[in-house]
Amino acid sequence: MPVTTIAGTEVTVDDEGFMTEYDEWNEEIAAELAANIGIELGEGHWQVIKFLREDYKEQGETPMLRRVSNVGGVPTKELFQLFPKKPAKKMSYIAGVPKPHGCV
Numbered sequence: 001m002p003v004t005t006i007a008g009t010e011v012t013v014d015d016e017g018f019m020t021e022y023d024e025w026n027e028e029i030a031a032e033l034a035a036n037i038g039i040e041l042g043e044g045h046w047q048v049i050k051f052l053r054e055d056y057k058e059q060g061e062t063p064m065l066r067r068v069s070n071v072g073g074v075p076t077k078e079l080f081q082l083f084p085k086k087p088a089k090k091m092s093y094i095a096g097v098p099k100p101h102g103c104v
Contacts (some may be wrong), residue, residue: 001013001014001020002014002015004017006029006032006033007026007028007029007031007032008028009024009026009028009029011024011025011029012024014098016099017093018092018093018097018098018099019096019097020098022053022056022057022096022097024096025053025095025096029096030049030094030095030096033093033094033096034094037090037093037094039082039083039090039094041094044074044078044082045082045083045091045094047072047074048068048072048074048079048082048083048091048095049091049094049095051063051068051071051072051074052068052072052091052092052095052097053095053096053097055067055068055071055072056095056097056098061098061100061101062092062097062098062099062100062101063100064088064100064101065079065087065088068091079091088100
C-alpha cells in the first residue's frame with residue numbers, strides 16, 4: 001500500500017487515496033482531507049464523521065447513507081448538503097474509513 005503525508009503525518013492509503021489503517025487517523029488529518037476536497041468542517045460534519053468511525057469500528061464495514069441517516073440520525077438531505085454530490089464517498093474519505101461497498 002502507498003504511504004503519503006497528510007497534516008505532517010505519514011499514513012497508509014489505497015490507490016484512490018482512502019486511508020487503510022484506522023488508527024492512523026486524527027482530527028488534523030480529517031481537516032486536511034476535507035480541505036483537499038473543498039469542505040470546511042463544521043459541527044454537522046463532525047457528527048457524521050464520529051458516527052462513521054464508531055460504526056465502522058463496531059460493524060467492521062463503512063456504513064452506507066441509509067444507515068447514517070437511520071441509525072446516525074442525520075437526514076439524507078442534510079448529508080447531501082454537508083458532503084455535496086457524493087456524500088458517502090466524501091464522508092468516508094474524511095473519516096479515514098474505507099469507501100463504502102457499492103460506491104464507484
